[in-house]
Amino acid sequence: MIRRVLSMLVLIVVCAGGPAFAQDAPSQPSGAIAVGEGGQTDAAIEARIEGIIAQLDGYETVDIAVREGIVTFTGEVLDGASIDRLQEIAARVEGVVAIENEVVETTEVVERLDPVLDRFRNRLAQAVNYLPLVAVALMAGILVITAGILLVRWEAPWRRIAPNAFIAEIYRVIVRLVFVLAGIVVALDILNATAVLTGLLGAAGIVGLAVGFAVRDTVENFIASVMLSLRQPFRPNDFVEIEGNMGTVIRLTSRATILLDPDGNHVRLPNATVFKARILNYTRNAERRFGFLLGIDPADDVAEAKRIGLEVLDGLEFTLDAPPPQVWIKDVGASTVDMEFYAWLDQREADFMVARSEAIRLVMAALTEAGIGLPEPTYRLNIQGGGLPVVDLPDAKGRPTELVATEGEPEPREVPPTDPAEVRPVRAVEEIVEQERREKIGDDLLSERAPEE
Numbered sequence: 001m002i003r004r005v006l007s008m009l010v011l012i013v014v015c016a017g018g019p020a021f022a023q024d025a026p027s028q029p030s031g032a033i034a035v036g037e038g039g040q041t042d043a044a045i046e047a048r049i050e051g052i053i054a055q056l057d058g059y060e061t062v063d064i065a066v067r068e069g070i071v072t073f074t075g076e077v078l079d080g081a082s083i084d085r086l087q088e089i090a091a092r093v094e095g096v097v098a099i100e101n102e103v104v105e106t107t108e109v110v111e112r113l114d115p116v117l118d119r120f121r122n123r124l125a126q127a128v129n130y131l132p133l134v135a136v137a138l139m140a141g142i143l144v145i146t147a148g149i150l151l152v153r154w155e156a157p158w159r160r161i162a163p164n165a166f167i168a169e170i171y172r173v174i175v176r177l178v179f180v181l182a183g184i185v186v187a188l189d190i191l192n193a194t195a196v197l198t199g200l201l202g203a204a205g206i207v208g209l210a211v212g213f214a215v216r217d218t219v220e221n222f223i224a225s226v227m228l229s230l231r232q233p234f235r236p237n238d239f240v241e242i243e244g245n246m247g248t249v250i251r252l253t254s255r256a257t258i259l260l261d262p263d264g265n266h267v268r269l270p271n272a273t274v275f276k277a278r279i280l281n282y283t284r285n286a287e288r289r290f291g292f293l294l295g296i297d298p299a300d301d302v303a304e305a306k307r308i309g310l311e312v313l314d315g316l317e318f319t320l321d322a323p324p325p326q327v328w329i330k331d332v333g334a335s336t337v338d339m340e341f342y343a344w345l346d347q348r349e350a351d352f353m354v355a356r357s358e359a360i361r362l363v364m365a366a367l368t369e370a371g372i373g374l375p376e377p378t379y380r381l382n383i384q385g386g387g388l389p390v391v392d393l394p395d396a397k398g399r400p401t402e403l404v405a406t407e408g409e410p411e412p413r414e415v416p417p418t419d420p421a422e423v424r425p426v427r428a429v430e431e432i433v434e435q436e437r438r439e440k441i442g443d444d445l446l447s448e449r450a451p452e453e
Contacts (some may be wrong), residue, residue: 042066045095058082062103069097072329120277133191142185148179166254166445204330217272218255224275225254229445233279236437237430241280242269250433251444260433279438282352284308284452287320289344290356294364295336296371302329302337305372309341314365318350318423319343335375352424359424 009145046066053059062075069424071090077083083103090099095334152172162168173338188194229252234240238249241261245267247259257274269277283290296305306327313325325343332338341363367374 003243014221037141041095042069045071045093047195049090050095052093056085059086061106062086065396069095070100071096071098072100072102074102077103078106078107137187139189140190141183144183145180147178148182151179165447167226170226203344217270220272221255221270224271225252225445228252228257228271228275229447232279232446232452234284234446235448235452236444237433238281240282242274243277245269248429248433250436251440252446260436263433283347286346286348287323287344288347288352289323289342290352290359291340291342292356292360293330293338293340294360294367295333295374296339296367297375298335298337299333299374302339304370305339305367308366308370308372309339309363313341313343313359314361315369316343316355316362318345318355319359320345347425351423351425355423375412416438 043066046064049064049066053062055063058078059075065072065074065233071093073086073090077086083101083105086103087099087101088100092094099238106407152175158168158171162171178357185194185197187196198282232252234247234249234280240247240249242257242259243259246257247261247267250266251259251260252271254271256268256270259269261267296302306329309327310325313319313327314321319325320343323344325341326338327341330338330340341359343353343359
């Protein structure tokens with residue numbers, strides 16, 4: 001009976017102690033390293049770990065001791081990562097109960113510099129061995145780039161495909177860049193280093209974006225220059241008005257449009273402004289209409305004044321028959337009837353401003369000769385007081401009114417006709433423009449071959 005009780009007590013103690021002992025035992029990872037058929041002895045564990053770290057660099061001064069399944073590391077290593085690696089290696093060996101890692105990072109300068117020198121020697125040796133392949137890659141890349149340069153220097157194809165020299169230069173730059181990139185890609189592909197190109201392109205994209213924001217106005221001017229050179233709204237020597245600036249076109253550069261204003265001054269307009277601006281070209285059409293306004297005395301025959309004006313304008317040598325001259329009443333003022341006179345001329349045969357001036361002179365003379373007055377504005381003076389004093393106002397020439405009355409009406413004078421030579425276009429401005437264009441013949445995007453808008 002006593003034996004049975006003792007047996008049950010022993011069984012209970014063993015069952016109760018089994019789980020507790022299992023909790024204290026070290027758990028082996030799923031990828032545990034087997035020690036061997038000799039069993040899980042301390043010597044076998046120590047030999048296994050020593051064999052593993054002997055194949056690794058940096059553990060020459062590390063010592064290993066195994067007692068009752070407890071692994072103890074002592075010694076020095078070059079970096080902290082090597083200490084953690086020892087912990088991982090020992091934990092994977094079968095039969096290891098615990099790990100005591102007493103390895104420290106060495107502070108000896110010589111020991112820390114030796115691996116660096118070894119790495120430099122190895123890399124230098126690799127570089128020397130790599131030199132023939134680098135030479136081949138460089139030669140291949142240079143050949144591709146040279147082919148692109150030779151193609152760019154060939155003038156014939158660019159003259160045919162480009163409307164002007166500026167666009168041809170843009171094509172050349174693009175082709176040159178394409179061949180340079182192709183040469184770099186070929187060289188890197190031979191070296192099996194195409195991954196470097198991805199990083200370079202990414203960095204170039206970021207830098208290009210930053211530069212684009214910084215020089216946005218310059219880029220806008222450049223693009224506007226390309227568009228203006230492709231579809232030209234004006235030619236050299238055209239008289240234009242751009243954003244209120246009037247002048248004769250000298251040249252179109254890659255940055256600005258240069259005008260010569262009527263006073264002989266240079267006007268430089270950014271191409272971005274010109275491209276978006278309202279451009280009034282006075283030279284594009286040879287036929288141009290001129291007009292002027294005259295005030296007629298309301299007491300005179302307005303219809304007769306209209307007939308005389310049409311007759312004078314139609315009889316001028318520099319006016320065109322089609323479209324015919326026109327005269328109409330624009331408005332009625334306080335003391336005059338405002339009439340507008342219009343006619344057309346050929347700018348190639350007559351100077352616009354001179355012809356208009358002559359037309360005004362002859363129409364005024366014809367109306368005056370016919371007795372149709374061109375009065376000045378009349379003002380009413382209200383003078384407060386007992387009586388109205390007699391005011392003797394001088395006429396336009398400063399003569400008293402009484403003297404003018406006694407002299408009588410002046411006899412009409414004969415109006416000399418217009419000399420055709422007086423209204424011929426003056427080519428002095430065109431000569432100035434042509435001279436300046438000859439001085440900078442390479443810096444001009446205007447071309448007769450480009451289409452006009």
